[in-house]
Amino acid sequence: MKYIYSLLLTLFMFSGCSSTNYTQPIPSGQVKDSSIVIRAVDGSFKIQGDFQTPFQSTIHYHSMNMNGKKMLKAYYRALQYNAKHVRVKVPSQDKELYGVLVLDDADYRGIGSGAKSYKIIIPKPYVDAARDGKISVVYEYYHIKDDTMFDIDDIKKYSWILWISDEDVFN
Amino acid sequence: MRILLATIVLASSIYATELIYISKDITEQTLQQLVKKYKQDLILNDSHAYLAPSECLTSRYFGGESENKVVLPRSKTYATPVTITQEVFEADDTQEIEEAILKQVVIQKISGTTPKAFVGDKEGHLFGGESEIVLDLSAQRSIVKEVKVVELRTVSKTKKEEPTQPIVYKHPTCKLLDDGSGYKLFGTQNPSSFKDGILAPISGDIVLFN
Numbered sequence: 001m002k003y004i005y006s007l008l009l010t011l012f013m014f015s016g017c018s019s020t021n022y023t024q025p026i027p028s029g030q031v032k033d034s035s036i037v038i039r040a041v042d043g044s045f046k047i048q049g050d051f052q053t054p055f056q057s058t059i060h061y062h063s064m065n066m067n068g069k070k071m072l073k074a075y076y077r078a079l080q081y082n083a084k085h086v087r088v089k090v091p092s093q094d095k096e097l098y099g100v101l102v103l104d105d106a107d108y109r110g111i112g113s114g115a116k117s118y119k120i121i122i123p124k125p126y127v128d129a130a131r132d133g134k135i136s137v138v139y140e141y142y143h144i145k146d147d148t149m150f151d152i153d154d155i156k157k158y159s160w161i162l163w164i165s166d167e168d169v170f171n
Numbered sequence: 172m173r174i175l176l177a178t179i180v181l182a183s184s185i186y187a188t189e190l191i192y193i194s195k196d197i198t199e200q201t202l203q204q205l206v207k208k209y210k211q212d213l214i215l216n217d218s219h220a221y222l223a224p225s226e227c228l229t230s231r232y233f234g235g236e237s238e239n240k241v242v243l244p245r246s247k248t249y250a251t252p253v254t255i256t257q258e259v260f261e262a263d264d265t266q267e268i269e270e271a272i273l274k275q276v277v278i279q280k281i282s283g284t285t286p287k288a289f290v291g292d293k294e295g296h297l298f299g300g301e302s303e304i305v306l307d308l309s310a311q312r313s314i315v316k317e318v319k320v321v322e323l324r325t326v327s328k329t330k331k332e333e334p335t336q337p338i339v340y341k342h343p344t345c346k347l348l349d350d351g352s353g354y355k356l357f358g359t360q361n362p363s364s365f366k367d368g369i370l371a372p373i374s375g376d377i378v379l380f381n
Contacts, residue, residue: 113351134238
């Protein structure tokens with residue numbers, strides 16, 4: 001009996017190890033310019049203005065590192081972690097842009113508004129630069145709680161990322 | 172029930188950050204001067220004027236990159252590292268950019284926080300460089316963390332005077348809302364905001380961002 005009790009207790013203690021979750025979902029967001037429409041190529045969602053998160057990417061959980069110029073081509077990896085092919089309608093252009101959208105879950109240590117909700121902003125200069133098959137990328141990021149052991153001031157965690165181009169370069 | 176409610180309020184206020192106390196003078200003229208000096212809206216409570224600390228402000232950060240050249244509004248360059256906050260990211264002209272950056276630098280200096288070196292790594296590469304911002308921070312020296320009000324009691328000559336205890340004024344605190352849409356105030360009594368020259372009560376102790 002004692003052996004069975006010890007076995008059950010041991011199994012119970014170790015069961016907690018497999019359920020650790022270092023991320024949390026971001027449930028909603030806003031496309032700042034309400035005239036911008038982002039729709040999924042597969043028809044699964046369309047977001048405009050205030051929205052409930054239609055899908056959740058997991059690039060954070062897979063520690064996808066992207067900085068500077070590397071960010072421009074990182075869409076191919078993001079697509080492996082549930083980023084979505086989209087079309088983006090912006091007021092300054094008649095034709096929809098091609099794009100890839102990440103709506104990521106948040107690091108549980110994330111602080112600030114960026115870790116709580118999405119605010120998608122696509123400044124016109126980046127739209128204008130996404131011409132002749134060139135890619136522009138815009139994103140929002142947040143910081144994580146200060147860890148006294150390491151300097152984490154420079155760590156950026158992305159909440160959303162949007163790659164855009166006037167040509168279908170994302171396949 | 173009261174104990175339960177008090178416990179809930181106490182639990183909610185954990186991790187709240189104290190408002191930045193800036194003045195005991197809340198005449199309209201003074202408030203106008205404070206807004207001009209600190210480039211921020213004000214919170215008023217119990218005849219004290221405050222600023223919201225950076226922990227309770229929206230503080231969203233953005234960035235961008237492109238394979239093509241990105242034509243951005245012309246701007247002065249700044250020596251102080253600045254974070255590309257929403258206002259800077261979506262600014263359409265030089266004046267908007269400069270006002271947004273100046274506001275950001277002022278609140279960072281008042282809060283004693285270090286500006287984030289975002290521009291330095293060239294991400295987004297919207298603004299950065301060599302010129303210096305000249306800020307009037309002389310008012311920062313007058314910021315106090317507490318107001319101590321000492322009451323002196325009048326006692327009879329036949330009795331020995333008892334030592335008086337200073338009454339320490341407790342400043343209100345704030346905490347960002349879970350959805351990031353604003354912040355909640357704690358420890359206030361009928362607070363109000365001073366924004367765009369207008370004094371308005373704060374409903375439900377919640378300040379929403381636009």
